Amino acid sequence: MNLEKKILKLLEHDAKMSSKTIAAILDKDENVIKEIIEKLEKDKIILGYNTIINWERLGEDGVTAMIDVKVAPEREVGFEKVAERICRFPEVRCVYLMSGTYDLSVVVTGETMKDIAWFVSHRLSTLEQVQSTVTHFVLKRYKQDDFIFEEPEEDKRLVVSP
Amino acid sequence: MSDMNKYLAKTVQSIPPSGIRKFFDLVTQTKGVISLGVGEPDFVTPWHIREACFYALEKGYTMYTSNSGLLELREEIAVYMKKKIGVEYSPQREVLVTIGVSEAVDLALRALLNPGDEVLVPEPCFVSYAPGTVLGYGKAVSVPTYFEDEYRLKPEILEKYITPKSKILILAYPNNPTGGIMEKEDLEKLREIIIKNDLIVISDEIYSELTYNGEHVSIAALPGMRDRTIVLNGFSKAYAMTGWRIGYACGNPDIIAAMTKIHQYTIMCAPIMSQMAAIEALRHGESEMRRMIDDYNNRRKIMLSGFKEIGLDCFEPKGAFYAFPSIKISGMTSEEFCERLLFEEKVAVVPGNAFGANGEGHIRCCYAASIKNIETAIEKMGNFLDRHRKG
Ligand SMILES: Cc1ncc(COP(=O)(O)O)c(C=O)c1O
Numbered sequence: 001m002n003l004e005k006k007i008l009k010l011l012e013h014d015a016k017m018s019s020k021t022i023a024a025i026l027d028k029d030e031n032v033i034k035e036i037i038e039k040l041e042k043d044k045i046i047l048g049y050n051t052i053i054n055w056e057r058l059g060e061d062g063v064t065a066m067i068d069v070k071v072a073p074e075r076e077v078g079f080e081k082v083a084e085r086i087c088r089f090p091e092v093r094c095v096y097l098m099s100g101t102y103d104l105s106v107v108v109t110g111e112t113m114k115d116i117a118w119f120v121s122h123r124l125s126t127l128e129q130v131q132s133t134v135t136h137f138v139l140k141r142y143k144q145d146d147f148i149f150e151e152p153e154e155d156k157r158l159v160v161s162p
Numbered sequence: 163m164s165d166m167n168k169y170l171a172k173t174v175q176s177i178p179p180s181g182i183r184k185f186f187d188l189v190t191q192t193k194g195v196i197s198l199g200v201g202e203p204d205f206v207t208p209w210h211i212r213e214a215c216f217y218a219l220e221k222g223y224t225m226y227t228s229n230s231g232l233l234e235l236r237e238e239i240a241v242y243m244k245k246k247i248g249v250e251y252s253p254q255r256e257v258l259v260t261i262g263v264s265e266a267v268d269l270a271l272r273a274l275l276n277p278g279d280e281v282l283v284p285e286p287c288f289v290s291y292a293p294g295t296v297l298g299y300g301k302a303v304s305v306p307t308y309f310e311d312e313y314r315l316k317p318e319i320l321e322k323y324i325t326p327k328s329k330i331l332i333l334a335y336p337n338n339p340t341g342g343i344m345e346k347e348d349l350e351k352l353r354e355i356i357i358k359n360d361l362i363v364i365s366d367e368i369y370s371e372l373t374y375n376g377e378h379v380s381i382a383a384l385p386g387m388r389d390r391t392i393v394l395n396g397f398s399k400a401y402a403m404t405g406w407r408i409g410y411a412c413g414n415p416d417i418i419a420a421m422t423k424i425h426q427y428t429i430m431c432a433p434i435m436s437q438m439a440a441i442e443a444l445r446h447g448e449s450e451m452r453r454m455i456d457d458y459n460n461r462r463k464i465m466l467s468g469f470k471e472i473g474l475d476c477f478e479p480k481g482a483f484y485a486f487p488s489i490k491i492s493g494m495t496s497e498e499f500c501e502r503l504l505f506e507e508k509v510a511v512v513p514g515n516a517f518g519a520n521g522e523g524h525i526r527c528c529y530a531a532s533i534k535n536i537e538t539a540i541e542k543m544g545n546f547l548d549r550h551r552k553g
Contacts, residue, residue: 010460014533017533021464021533021537023467024463024464024466024467024468025460025463025464026463027463155204157200157202157204158186158200159186159189159190159195159197159199159200159510160182160185160186160189160197160199160200160510160512161182161186161199161200161201161202162180162182162201162288162289162290162338162516
């Protein structure tokens with residue numbers, strides 16, 4: 001694995017890992033690591049850094065839906081153009097092209113189910129290439145991006161042992 | 163209450179209380195401690211291994227197994243040994259499944275020792291070899307290993323401690339508490355002495371998978387050493403299975419039969435559900451194990467570079483999950499250092515002398531801890547040293 005890839009693997013799991021820590025792990029100078037990360041950001045290999053939040057624990061209950069979208073592909077561009085248009089809506093979190101019975105999978109978040117229903121009926125279904133939509137609401141999240149939501153992370157080991 | 167001590171066996175009375183125990187009591191009385199004093203993985207056993215155990219229970223596997231352990235498991239162990247250390251063992255006659263390496267150490271010592279026989283114990287080392295020797299009516303002879311040698315056992319030093327009564331040599335590499343390893347050349351130098359003096363080796367290789375640069379080498383793989391060596395290994399460290407209490411011994415059939423005799427009367431057999439889980443670990447556990455080892459390796463480097471930064475002298479530990487830096491610059495004894503570090507900075511590390519007198523002047527720091535805890539602990543140790551650096 002080259003250095004860039006090694007750095008990415010570490011950051012993939014912990015975006016907050018400091019350049020100093022990465023430098024220690026990879027036996028490199030901290031400034032070298034910083035430069036590579038900056039370059040990766042500039043080249044849009046690192047697109048950004050998110051935080052995985054358990055909103056429910058705070059008592060906030062937003063709504064997430066996964067929408068299966070069937071699309072009529074267009075001459076020359078296929079699914080690209082409509083996918084790009086869907087991406088532009090700020091309430092859309094993810095867009096994937098899928099194999100199987102439908103074409104695009106669109107993940108949308110809103111404050112209430114009404115918000116999402118409105119988005120589907122007024123924004124998504126109205127696109128001329130969109131032929132049909134099936135909306136699935138997320139009822140509960142158990143695991144996301146490697147993190148299990150409810151598992152207590154306490155250390156059960158004895159504090160000192162041989 | 164009347165004092166019943168006079169009834170206790172002399173051998174038991176003669177064993178000193180564990181230095182770790184004393185320190186453990188101190189640490190448990192303190193709140194909010196970051197502990198680098200642990201001797202086990204910070205991972206929970208991989209899920210697929212736990213599931214194999216649920217499945218075994220659901221299927222009703224709740225009975226005794228043969229004394230030696232499930233044949234299926236012994237077969238997997240034999241395959242593993244062939245692959246890992248390049249030595250073939252017969253699953254029927256040369257493999258015994260035990261309650262961890264802990265039991266295997268006890269069995270091996272008791273199977274071999276006559277009263278007064280001497281066991282050469284390179285120190286610093288894991289805490290059970292000397293007491294195990296005493297309980298087997300043998301005499302433990304400490305053989306020092308040194309920081310300057312990265313705690314390798316040196317042939318010229320070993321030779322000085324050999325007497326006509328020497329019977330067993332303990333080798334425990336990768337080493338707890340030092341993180342030291344023995345490479346092939348190091349072992350080759352010992353081989354001649356071992357054969358010349360007709361010694362049996364108990365090789366505790368429980369940390370063998372946790373070898374970071376290059377491959378672990380077992381002394382059993384060297385010419386003429388197979389039948390003189392009892393290789394002990396287990397699941398506790400590599401597969402994060404300390405609580406399952408499962409390990410094994412491989413060696414010459416006469417010795418394994420003798421160990422099995424003790425085991426059959428004192429233990430009967432290792433728990434069947436742990437044996438089933440161990441089969442799963444050997445069959446499908448490699449990739450999760452590698453992931454854990456990569457993680458230890460990252461943290462090993464973070465700890466090492468942290469020690470360098472705060473000025474703690476430490477060689478590169480190439481195995482296990484411990485570093486064993488010198489605390490000379492503090493001018494304190496190991497125990498004093500650990501107690502004051504605990505009280506002043508709430509960081510727990512283990513005094514080196516808990517692993518033998520020549521561990522004095524060092525501390526054992528375990529990097530099976532989160533990166534955050536390691537970094538915070540090192541920062542606190544740095545503050546501590548800034549206040550207490552001598553001269
Ligand atoms: C060197 C060494 N041998 C043996 C053991 C005990 O292993 P087990 O859990 O298999 O009894 C340990 C545990 O800390 C150890 O460090």
